[in-house]
Amino acid sequence: MVVVSHFLKWIYTARVSERAAAANALARAYVNSELPFEDRCAAEAALTLLLDDASSKVRLAMAEALSMSHHAPLQIISALASDQPEVAGVVLARSPLLTDADLINRVAASQKATQKLIADRPVVSMALSAAIAEIGESEACAVLLANSGANIASLSFRRMAERHGHLPLVREALISDIRLPADCRHMLLIKLGETLKTSPLVMALMGAARADRVLRDACVKASVTLIEGTRQEEHAALIEHLRLRGDLTAGFLIRTIAHGKVDFFGSTLVALGQMSEPRVRALLAGGHDVALQALFRSAGLAAATHAIILRALKIWREVANGKRVAGVQEVSWLMLKELGGQSAEGDLAALVKSIHLDALRENARGHALAIAAA
Numbered sequence: 001m002v003v004v005s006h007f008l009k010w011i012y013t014a015r016v017s018e019r020a021a022a023a024n025a026l027a028r029a030y031v032n033s034e035l036p037f038e039d040r041c042a043a044e045a046a047l048t049l050l051l052d053d054a055s056s057k058v059r060l061a062m063a064e065a066l067s068m069s070h071h072a073p074l075q076i077i078s079a080l081a082s083d084q085p086e087v088a089g090v091v092l093a094r095s096p097l098l099t100d101a102d103l104i105n106r107v108a109a110s111q112k113a114t115q116k117l118i119a120d121r122p123v124v125s126m127a128l129s130a131a132i133a134e135i136g137e138s139e140a141c142a143v144l145l146a147n148s149g150a151n152i153a154s155l156s157f158r159r160m161a162e163r164h165g166h167l168p169l170v171r172e173a174l175i176s177d178i179r180l181p182a183d184c185r186h187m188l189l190i191k192l193g194e195t196l197k198t199s200p201l202v203m204a205l206m207g208a209a210r211a212d213r214v215l216r217d218a219c220v221k222a223s224v225t226l227i228e229g230t231r232q233e234e235h236a237a238l239i240e241h242l243r244l245r246g247d248l249t250a251g252f253l254i255r256t257i258a259h260g261k262v263d264f265f266g267s268t269l270v271a272l273g274q275m276s277e278p279r280v281r282a283l284l285a286g287g288h289d290v291a292l293q294a295l296f297r298s299a300g301l302a303a304a305t306h307a308i309i310l311r312a313l314k315i316w317r318e319v320a321n322g323k324r325v326a327g328v329q330e331v332s333w334l335m336l337k338e339l340g341g342q343s344a345e346g347d348l349a350a351l352v353k354s355i356h357l358d359a360l361r362e363n364a365r366g367h368a369l370a371i372a373a374a
Contacts, residue, residue: 007046011053020061023050027065031072044073051079059087067094081106085113093117104131107140115140124150133159138170145173154237157184165191182230183241186223190245193219221358223247224255227264235267243271250305251351257312258332258355260319272299284313304348308335329363332356 007026011019029035030043047066050058063080066072067090074097081091081098092098092106092114103118104127110118118124119132119140124147132144133156141160144150157174161184164170171188174180223242230238242248248268257265266284270277273295283295292313293306301309312331318324332355336342339349 011050016055016057019050019053019055020057023047023053023058024061024065026050027062027072031066031069044076047073047076051076056084056087059083060090063087063090067091068096070096072097078102085111089114089117093121100125100127103128107131108135112137112139116143119144119150120147122149126151126153126156129153130156130159133157133163138164138167142169142173145170145177152179154181154184157181158187161187161191182226182234182238185226185229186238186241189219189222189226220247220252220255223252224259224261227256227261230264232263232267235264236271239268239271248272250301253301254305254309254335254348254351255355257309257316258335258352259328260316260331262313262316262320269295269299274298285317308338308348308352311335311338327359327363329356329359332359 007022011022014022026043027047030040030047035043047062050062053059059080062076063083066077066080072095077091077095077097081088081095081102083091092103103121107115107118107128108131115132115136116139118128119136120143124132124144129144129150129152132140133152136144141164144152145160157177157180160170161174165174165188171192174184174188227238239248242252253265253268256268262284266277266280269275269284270280273280275295275298280295283291287295289310292310293303296306296309297303312335315324315326315331315334319326332352336344336349336352336356339346339352342353344353
């Protein structure tokens with residue numbers, strides 16, 4: 001107590017650098033030493049007084065010493081967290097004494113730089129992540145996504161995709177996160193397409209109508225590719241997202257079965273047909289045509305599509321059972337033959353032709369690249 005008494009008299013005449021060094025030393029002694037009770041109370045009183053120091057360097061020195069301690073005085077931590085940004089930032093980024101409620105309030109009341117510090121804390125709870133996703137600036141959301149210590153709920157991923165998915169910084173951070181749900185990936189895909197569609201360069205090259213058609217087709221093809229990286233437990237969420245957007249069309253489902261996405265096709269039939277998943281899986285694996293056609297009807301698929309879906313499904317069954325080797329090119333060709341071959345006309349034939357031509361181009365491109373790499 002005698003030392004603290006001398007310290008309190010000395011600080012009124014000491015230079016800023018001396019006060020900062022002394023404040024740091026006193027704070028370290030408080031958190032790192034086994035002080036007697038009276039000395040500890042005296043040190044806490046002195047540190048509290050230093051909160052009123054005119055120089056932010058003194059308060060910053062205190063913050064650096066106290067910010068990572070579980071034993072720092074709570075009233076001092078709270079005051080430092082409300083100080084000017086350079087002081088508060090140290091505490092907000094590190095202190096284990098700040099609760100989720102404290103940090104959420106800071107996110108709501110703070111500027112971008114402070115939000116980024118909070119988003120980069122060693123551990124970010126699901127509740128705090130949700131607050132940043134809901135009200136945080138785009139830069140703070142990008143920092144949160146890069147933080148391996150952040151626990152982020154699926155809903156928070158969706159909110160970040162909805163709020164900031166049009167911005168490259170957040171979009172790239174979301175896409176690179178393996179935790180991102182499949183329906184969010186599809187949302188970002190659509191946002192990217194919308195951004196490209198309205199760009200001056202695309203408008204100048206294609207015009208509005210053609211740009212809309214080309215990018216819509218590209219999004220549909222990319223959506224089919226997206227299914228490859230989607231876990232089966234995420235199928236329901238992705239299907240609901242596609243349904244709400246109006247993208248879960250018969251044409252899309254024909255593309256999925258032509259590309260061999262039988263599991264996803266089955267999940268769609270479960271969602272649309274209100275039939276149990278085991279029953280649908282059993283029918284797809286070995287059901288007769290009549291039972292399968294009844295399943296297709298219950299899902300709202302037009303009778304005109306049944307024959308080509310059945311043809312594709314039978315081929316993929318043989319592939320799965322090791323009785324045949326086939327890919328999208330062969331499957332789409334046989335689906336087209338079911339409609340009458342290359343001379344077939346109508347929207348359904350045009351769709352299957354486009355799938356077949358895409359497969360031909362993709363296979364030729366792969367062959368060319370293999371030759372070039374040899």
